[in-house]
Amino acid sequence: MTFFLLAVSLLYALFTFILWLTWLRIPQVQSVVVDGDAPVITVVIPVRNEAESIEDLLQDLSQQAYRHFEVVVADDSSTDNTLAIVQAYARRSSFDLHPLPLTNEQTASPKKRAITQSISLAKGSLIVTTDGDCRVGPHWLTAIAAFYSQTNARLISGPVTFTTEENLFDSLQTVEFASLIGTGACSMALDFPTMCNGANLCYVKEVFVEVGGFAGVDHLASGDDEFLMHKIAARYPNGVRFLKNANAIVRTKPHRSMRAFYNQRKRWASKWRAYESYLPSLLAVFVFLSNAAPIVAIVAWLTGFLNGNTTLVVIGLKAVPEFLFLRQILVFLQKKSSVNVIPLTQLIYPLYVVFFGLAAQGKGYVWKDRKLS
Structure with a gap:
């Protein structure tokens, strides 16, 4: 389990770091x-x-x-x-x-x-x-x-x-x-x-x-x-x-x-289930696993299956690159005041992604006063 959590977290850190550099290179x-x-x-x-x-x-x-x-x-x-x-x-x-x-x-x-x-x-x-x-x-x-x-x-x-x-x-x-x-x-x-x-x-x-x-x-x-x-x-x-x-x-x-x-x-x-291209579907699964990793790591630490240092590494590999990337996007969108909320979002977002990833497996939702499937 330790290897899997670290592998997913390292890949996510690399992925987010690439996004950060790519954003900086997009010309205005x-x-x-x-x-x-x-x-x-x-x-x-x-x-x-x-x-x-x-x-x-x-x-x-x-x-x-x-x-x-x-x-x-x-x-x-x-x-x-x-x-x-x-x-x-x-x-x-x-x-x-x-x-x-x-x-x-x-x-x-x-x-x-x-x-x-x-x-x-x-x-x-x-x-x-x-x-x-x-x-x-x-x-x-x-x-x-x-x-x-x-x-x-x-x-x-x-x-x-x-x-x-x-x-x-x-x-x-x-x-x-x-x-x-x-x-x-x-x-x-x-x-x-x-x-x-x-x-x-x-x-x-x-x-x-x-x-x-x-x-x-x-x-x-x-x-x-x-x-x-x-x-x-x-x-x-x-x-x-x-x-x-x-x-x-x-x-x-x-x-x-x-x-x-x-x-x-x-x-x-x-x-995501309807994507014909493999890439968006793969990305959706990858993001789901990457956000699940800190939750699993914390639960494993609380139950004695993972040591504290490894848990901190898993969390840090997600939090630090994410902060750098999100800060740049928010500044461009003229939402610099929301930068301070990034850490709180990072605490909530893994639970949010896991919840909606599972909720999306069920059919039907209400939109504009209509029930759609």
Whole structure:
């Protein structure tokens, strides 16, 4: 057991150290677009019951410095007045805004349906997706368009973080989310893309059609972002890139209730079983084992099966490289105040990963007032 714990911990330390160095080597690009290279962008926003926040996002879009864009808001049968707010805003909007009411039909993946129908109406050559509860800065689309012009990437993943932290629970979510954003960014830089976030995602419309959109994964409620990224990466091995630009940061609200947090994380964790590529599945198992190792080591020490020095080594091999990596990501995301919460997150996160890794084996969760499988 000692050999296994040390081996897993050493591999994880090496893995995290490589991520840290990779992040440092990803260049921070400039938001400069040559007028002749300015692509038309269609911003797709699938929504359901976002009456409290959708107008804030639309106001952010009205203030974009980049003006070659249109917006499609696909309303998935909201039970509040989300659609009415969007329709009213469209009548006075300074940009092309197209409300798209969707029928309340039974579907395994409402979000994929919303995105697919929106893309069928899109006039832009680039599709940019975000969520109805997000906020974006005035140079968000400029940063995306500039990066596309500079790289000709087939899919661009952008940074996402939370708006403000009002309590410790919010700060813990910020640190955890930063680890996902950073790991996804580094995996793209290493040409082995594993994860991205649909709250800040861009891809070429023709490429979406070329890979068949969500065909083959449309029976899964989650994964409108990652499964599409994997399909595009398989067709274009060097075509998936991360946009490391502070102007491109999208901010969303942290979960205020444990129930909402649980359902989202279970939804995320449930995706790994459906990965066709071996790498994301292997990474998911590796992360699970790496986070289980400190728990096993502490239990083994308390029960006399492991000495204290070995236990400290197992914990240290995980904690030190993680701190270095997470600190860099949080500083980039303009969340330096959350750096102090990293040690507490490291105490809780192993239990969290093990719990959701096991919880994801069960089927079904509630999302947007719907029970999905």
